[in-house]
Amino acid sequence: MSPRDAPGMPSPNGNGSCNTAAVPCSCGHNHGHQPFAGQPATAPDPDALISARGLSMWRGSREVLTDINLDVKRGEIVTLIGPNGAGKTTLVRLLLGIEQPDAGRVVKPASTRIGYVPQRFEVDSAIPMTVGSFLTLGEHATLKDIRAALEETGAAKTISQQLSKLSGGETQRVLIARALLRKPNLLILDEPASGVDFTGEADLYDLIDRLRAKHNLGVLLVSHDLHVVMARSDRVICVNGHVCCSGKPEDVSQHAAYARIFGPQAASALGVYRHHHDHRHDLAGEPKPLADVPPQGRGS
Amino acid sequence: MLEWPEPFVWRALFAALGLAIIAAPLGCIVVWRRMSYVGETLSQAGLLGVALGLAANVDLTLAVILAAIAAAGVLTLLSRQQMVPLDSALGLMHHATLALGIAAIALVKGPAIDLMSYLFGDVFAVTQNDLYWIYGGGAVVVAITLYLWQPLVRLSLHEDLATAEGINPRLPRAAFDLLLAVVIAVAMKIVGILLVMAFLVVPAVAARPLSDTPERMAALAAVLAILGVILGLWLSLWSDAPGGPSIVIALCTIASISLLAGSRIRR
Numbered sequence: 001m002s003p004r005d006a007p008g009m010p011s012p013n014g015n016g017s018c019n020t021a022a023v024p025c026s027c028g029h030n031h032g033h034q035p036f037a038g039q040p041a042t043a044p045d046p047d048a049l050i051s052a053r054g055l056s057m058w059r060g061s062r063e064v065l066t067d068i069n070l071d072v073k074r075g076e077i078v079t080l081i082g083p084n085g086a087g088k089t090t091l092v093r094l095l096l097g098i099e100q101p102d103a104g105r106v107v108k109p110a111s112t113r114i115g116y117v118p119q120r121f122e123v124d125s126a127i128p129m130t131v132g133s134f135l136t137l138g139e140h141a142t143l144k145d146i147r148a149a150l151e152e153t154g155a156a157k158t159i160s161q162q163l164s165k166l167s168g169g170e171t172q173r174v175l176i177a178r179a180l181l182r183k184p185n186l187l188i189l190d191e192p193a194s195g196v197d198f199t200g201e202a203d204l205y206d207l208i209d210r211l212r213a214k215h216n217l218g219v220l221l222v223s224h225d226l227h228v229v230m231a232r233s234d235r236v237i238c239v240n241g242h243v244c245c246s247g248k249p250e251d252v253s254q255h256a257a258y259a260r261i262f263g264p265q266a267a268s269a270l271g272v273y274r275h276h277h278d279h280r281h282d283l284a285g286e287p288k289p290l291a292d293v294p295p296q297g298r299g300s
Numbered sequence: 301m302l303e304w305p306e307p308f309v310w311r312a313l314f315a316a317l318g319l320a321i322i323a324a325p326l327g328c329i330v331v332w333r334r335m336s337y338v339g340e341t342l343s344q345a346g347l348l349g350v351a352l353g354l355a356a357n358v359d360l361t362l363a364v365i366l367a368a369i370a371a372a373g374v375l376t377l378l379s380r381q382q383m384v385p386l387d388s389a390l391g392l393m394h395h396a397t398l399a400l401g402i403a404a405i406a407l408v409k410g411p412a413i414d415l416m417s418y419l420f421g422d423v424f425a426v427t428q429n430d431l432y433w434i435y436g437g438g439a440v441v442v443a444i445t446l447y448l449w450q451p452l453v454r455l456s457l458h459e460d461l462a463t464a465e466g467i468n469p470r471l472p473r474a475a476f477d478l479l480l481a482v483v484i485a486v487a488m489k490i491v492g493i494l495l496v497m498a499f500l501v502v503p504a505v506a507a508r509p510l511s512d513t514p515e516r517m518a519a520l521a522a523v524l525a526i527l528g529v530i531l532g533l534w535l536s537l538w539s540d541a542p543g544g545p546s547i548v549i550a551l552c553t554i555a556s557i558s559l560l561a562g563s564r565i566r567r
Contacts, residue, residue, distance in 0.1 A: 121461070
């Protein structure tokens with residue numbers, strides 16, 4: 001059966017009431033009801049670096065993505081969260097043009113330059129490759145550019161090491177340096193913290209945050225865990241085949257669908273890692289003063 | 301004992317040296333992409349090409365190239381199915397092509413054909429015409445390899461990253477299969493169908509522990525292959541062992557020494 005013949009493809013959904021705040025939706029499963037659209041399915045935002053409208057994707061007879069809409073603009077960090085198998089990586093592959101969607105479209109203005117950091121970059125030890133030669137591979141980068149990019153991502157000492165011998169955190173920093181050498185205005189990072197330990201994870205997100213501010217980048221992050229990530233995101237899109245809910249991190253974390261996917265303790269975990277926050281939400285979603293939140297957030 | 305100035309010795313030497321240089325960079329990519337079993341299957345499909353070429357009375361080099369390309373096409377289709385792992389599919393095709401090839405050669409011309417010379421090659425029977433194939437075809441292969449080198453390395457390293465950065469994976473991959481088919485056809489005369497992949501894979505394996513970038517590995521693989529050819533031909537003339545296997549023995553010895561040395565250095 002061709003995926004295009006498959007029945008039940010929902011039409012783009014006009015529900016646009018929920019692009020800033022999450023609205024309760026009863027979706028713990030991903031079929032049999034009209035999915036909740038993360039963004040209004042209108043024309044792509046002209047300011048967006050990348051937009052998706054009505055993306056759907058089938059693998060065999062299984063629909064892995066249904067009617068996905070999203071926009072990423074300059075200067076904002078948008079995080080895709082969702083459980084394993086929710087279709088996050090497939091969505092990224094569609095956005096990057098590695099695969100073509102069965103329905104819907106990806107819109108990128110000609111000015112958009114993407115820096116991509118793939119998930120699980122494990123270099124086969126059969127391939128000899130120093131960090132320095134990896135960074136010049138296919139790039140017109142001088143040694144000075146390479147040094148500067150590695151310096152910026154905190155991986156300067158790896159320049160002559162073998163790529164296959166780097167730690168998880170070093171690999172991610174080298175990949176981000178490669179992405180920066182392409183002078184991007186949009187960074188797409190798929191699970192950047194996989195293979196990185198807990199403190200390394202916080203440092204990595206600090207780095208991404210700094211790069212965003214310094215270069216005025218749009219950032220699209222993929223994560224299956226939430227804590228450190230959500231605290232730094234401007235917008236969170238919770239994906240489980242379709243967009244379950246989206247909005248500001250604190251709104252999404254109070255959302256019923258989110259709690260169903262990640263468990264009730266996930267909502268409270270967010271408060272611990274959020275620093276620049278003048279209030280928090282109780283379980284009913286009401287704003288509360290910050291006083292009873294532990295003062296020291298990350299690390300110990 | 302040593303009949304060094306004999307023309308057939310010079311032809312053998314030039315043929316094997318040409319092949320060593322052509323095969324080295326491609327062999328590295330075979331190793332990086334973990335394709336040695338794929339290459340093995342393509343080269344054995346070449347035997348079927350020999351049979352069909354004899355039956356249709358066309359140039360055997362061309363017939364082998366076409367058979368290897370056809371096998372590469374079948375493998376591409378096989379890699380898309382989900383029923384059995386590619387390794388199992390290769391195990392099936394690998395033996396099917398060899399058995400079909402041997403049976404077909406026997407049926408086409410009867411036992412008068414020297415099957416051994418196709419299976420193990422005969423480097424000392426290389427003709428002037430073969431040398432034209434090796435150096436003419438080889439120049440084209442080297443030119444295309446150089447042109448596609450960077451995309452091939454990037455695809456070997458991480459296909460998604462390369463594709464996201466704007467490389468269309470189809471063209472380099474198809475071109476690579478074509479180059480592999482040409483090298484197999486050319487190498488068949490020298491080392492034979494059963495040992496063709498040794499010429500590609502073993503120098504790359506030998507070069508790996510002593511290299512820190514892809515380009516150095518390819519260059520070093522060529523140098524070590526040249527060394528192996530000279531040592532192997534000398535071994536063959538000295539001991540009267542067949543030429544192709546002697547070269548492969550020399551290459552494997554060099555690779556073993558390199559791996560041992562590499563493990564010492566790393567420790």
